[in-house]
Structure formats: structure tokens, C-alpha cells
Amino acid sequence: MSILQTPFLNHILPTPLVLASGIWGTTVSLLVRAASTGAGAVTAKSCGPVPRAGHVNPSCVAWEHGLINAIGLANPGADEEVGLLRQAQAELAPLGVPLIASIFAGTAAEFGDVARIVAEARPDYIEVNISCPNVSSEFGEPFAANPQSAAEVTGFVAEAVAPFAIPVIVKLAPNVPSIGRIARAVVEAGADALCAVNTMPGLLIDPESGQTILANRSGGLSGPALKPIALKAVYDARRACPEIPIIGTGGVSTGQDAIEMLMAGATAVGVGSAIYYRGGDTLSLIRDEMLAWMEAHNVPSPDEIRGLSHRETLYTSNPTGAPIPHAH
């Protein structure tokens, strides 16, 4: 039994690492690859009510401090996605790695419809993507922008999946005045867990042409640049919702980054853009680095450090090998 095993709602994740939505989630074989190389849960690519081709290229590029993407929610539509999710579920079950389906839609009621379709595949969780920054030209302000719309979507999804008893994770946006208020609103509306955060809106310009690099003009920032933003979002969401599981996502590239995310209050840790920086073995590298960090600091379990930065107790590394004093 690995010390990294992480209770998350009704499951025990083999590791706290979660493959983030939009990364590799397009096919069953890649979800399985992530699951067999260090992920404790995997998220499929977001699907909506109808198929979408996504945006024209360039749709994702690396810049100095991170990535920026506007893939544009390319997906085969919920009906088609059910087949992929069913097969993924079957292949992931023997690995003990839960599957998170991810959904988006154009209206709050439509979120409920998509959730109902996707629920047929019996994914372990449904993540509600109310915060994709790349479809706002079609759908207006993201639902994640204010507590009322975020709660309304959550309510429709929670109601739709209630007969299937599938827990609902709501993915929050970083660019809001008070993420804590939104976190509390979606939890009151029926969210079982939170994922914080989605990418941060941004735009790059090619000075030689004077044009935006992304075909969609703007996109979402991820990678190292997002980490401090994500840490604050998780920190604030944890303060607002002390008892709710949170997947802390944003710029986690190393085991130390993942440790920091736990200290901010995350229950589990999303990983995505890091694969660009570190390659196909990224998840297992981060897992092994977490274990090495914990060993070097005599931390017997992630529970010892989870939420540590919220307590007024300084953590001191203890080179003598004695267990660290409980900071509760």
C-alpha cells in the first residue's frame, strides 16, 4: 500500500495526482496510459451536447512562462462520448483508477441534459466545466464568473445525476473577484467536490505580423505561470469550504509543486501542461518526487501536510528522523 493513497469522496485514489481535463483525454488508450504511469484519477476531455471541431491552429503554443491554448473544446459530442467513457471505465477499473467525465454546455439546463447522457456511461465522477475561457464568444460570460450562474448550472447537473449517485465536481475559474463565494455557492447547490482552477485568460501577439498567435485570438494560460494563481484559488476555496474535497490544478510540474498544492489545502492535485515540460513520464516523475520529498522531510503521509499553510504552526524539517510534531 502506497503512502500516497488518497481518499477522495467515495474512492481511494492510488495517488493524489489527477490527469487534468483537456490533456490526453481524447482516447481510451491515453487515459489508460496516464492511469498506469502515476495518475490516481483521470479526466476525459470535456464533451458538450453536439460534436465540435474546435478552433483552427495555432491552438496551443508554449511561451516563456507557460502554455496558452484555445483548443476550443474539440469533442465528439455527448452521445459519442458515452461509448468512449464506457470503454475507458472498463479498462481503468482493474487499475483502481477512477474516471472523471467532463462536461460543458451552452445553457444551465443543457448542462443537465449533457450530464444525463454522460451518466449512462457510469463515470466515477462528473466534472462540470463552467470555466472554459475559450468559448466565451459563443456562450457569453463563463458560468463560473458569478455565484448565481455557477450555482444554477450545478443545480441542474446535481439533479440530473442524482438517480445515478455520481458525485459532481465543479471546475472553477481563476479570474473572479471572490472564488470563495463561488465555491460556497456551488457546494450549496449540490457540488460534492471542487476543481480549482481552469486556465487564466490571456493573449499573445506576434509582433512581425501584428496578429494574435492563437487562431481564436485569446486562450487560457497554463503551466508554471499559473501556479501562484492556482495556489491562491485553492487556498481561498479551502477557507470558504473547509470540508469539501478540492482538486488543486494549475502549473504543477514537480513533486514539490504538488506538495505546495496540498499545503494550500488541495485534497488531490491536477497535472496537465507539465507533460510538455517533462514528457510522457511526467506523472510518475511527480509521484516519485513527492515520495522523495516526503521521505527527506519525514512526512509519513500527505495528511500531515494537507492544508498546512492555513495553520499558524511553522513546519520544521526534522533531520533526526523523529516524526514531525502534528500541526493540527
Add this chain to the structure above:
Amino acid sequence: MMEPAYATRNSQLAIRNSQFSLPQRVRILDIQTDNYRTKTFVLDASLDAYPGQFVMAWLPRFDEKPFSLVNADPVTLMITAVGPFSRLMHAKQPGDFVWLRGPFGMGYGVEGAGKRLALVGGGYGVAPLHWLARTQLGVAASVTAVIGARTGEDILYAERFAGLSSVAAVVTTEDGSRGIHGRVTDALAPLLERGEIDAICACGPHGMLAALEKLGQAHGVETQLSWEAYMRCGIGICGACEFEGKVLCMDGPVLGTTWQA
């Protein structure tokens, strides 16, 4: 100062730096017409790359597409007019600009000297193979090029290979209008049966590569196959180019397999 017992963040985060991670504007130096629908573009740029890697070529506010490198110094691309992007490229003149990012992916990994190599190109799949042939001159024991296409008109770069005196070049066409009447596998099979090939490096349509994979497996010959795919992010994360569990823009496009005889 004592090193920490765990690696530091900076040493872990060794960025897999492409020389052009954001698109860089480069001038077109020369355009050569290869056949009725294919042109070769020589660009005013050089990259530290090796055969089989690819770049993303961008025309602002239009589209961005992946292209195998024909050469890295100067950067050279073969573009066949098959869609709106490639047709717009064909309308370019020397002095015009195109934007590049890359190089990306894993190219041909022919390990060890003294191998007898078969380089097999189908249609415009021949693009990376002339460069690969040149890097293997004096390294490989022998280089045999098999260049195939539907018709004689579709044969590309046969003249370039003919310019490499130590490379044996064979042409095949499906309609028999040039070279051997048949497919690349028809030309390659006898060489494999006689035990004259140690490794197959190929690029072309998936059907051709699947047939070569079978041949390599049957004869216990290493295969290095470049699988074509539509790259979206080009940097390993979006999953659009997944093929048999591999992310082709990161793990490939060249996937190597050592088969046991």
C-alpha cells in the same frame, strides 16, 4: 553547502526547449517545383534538429500545419498542395514569409553503425528520407532507397537520391508507369528474404507502414516508421494525434520497434 536529499525544482524542470517555441517569421529563399502538385521550400533559417522531426508552419490568421523537415540547415519543407493551407503556400514567392515553430517530436533513431538500411518512402512520405540517407553515408554499411507512388508523375526526390552515388535507389509505381510495377513492399520483400536488410526506415501512408511493420516483424528486422497525423498542439498535451497509445507529436512521429526473428 549541502545538497538537499531531493532534487531541486530547477533541475527537475529541465525545459524541453524547442529553439522556436513561439512561431518565428522566416523568409522563403527558394522554391523548387518537384511535380504537378509538390514544391520544396528553402527557408532562411536553421534549426538544431535531426531527420524525422517536424515543424509547425503558420500563416497568420489562416492556419498552421505540421511538416516533416526535409533539411534543418537551411530549413527545407516539402509541401504538396492538398488543401487550403498548402495551396496558399504554393502561391508564395521567394522573399515572402512563413512562420515556424519547432523542431518537435522524435525522429529516426537508427542506433549503431554498420547497419544495412532500407529507406522506404511512399508518395510525399519521401520528404525526410533524403536527409536521413545523407546522415547515414559512411555510418551505415549500405543504404537502399525504395521510392514508391501511384504513378510516375507522383514519384518525388528520385533525382535527389540518384545524386547520392553510394545509395541504391529503386522506384516503384502502382500503375507501372515508372520503375518496378507494384508497391514498395514488392521491391523490399526480396531484399529481406535474402537477408540483405537490418533496419527499415519509412515514411508514407498508414497502410504502407502497416505492411512494412508486418514485413519487419516476419523477418525480425528493426522498423523505424514515421506515422502521419494531424498535430494540433504539436507539443504532446492535447492528444489529437494519438495512435495506438502513443502521442505522435511527442513520442513520434517516428516509432521504432526491434522485432525478434
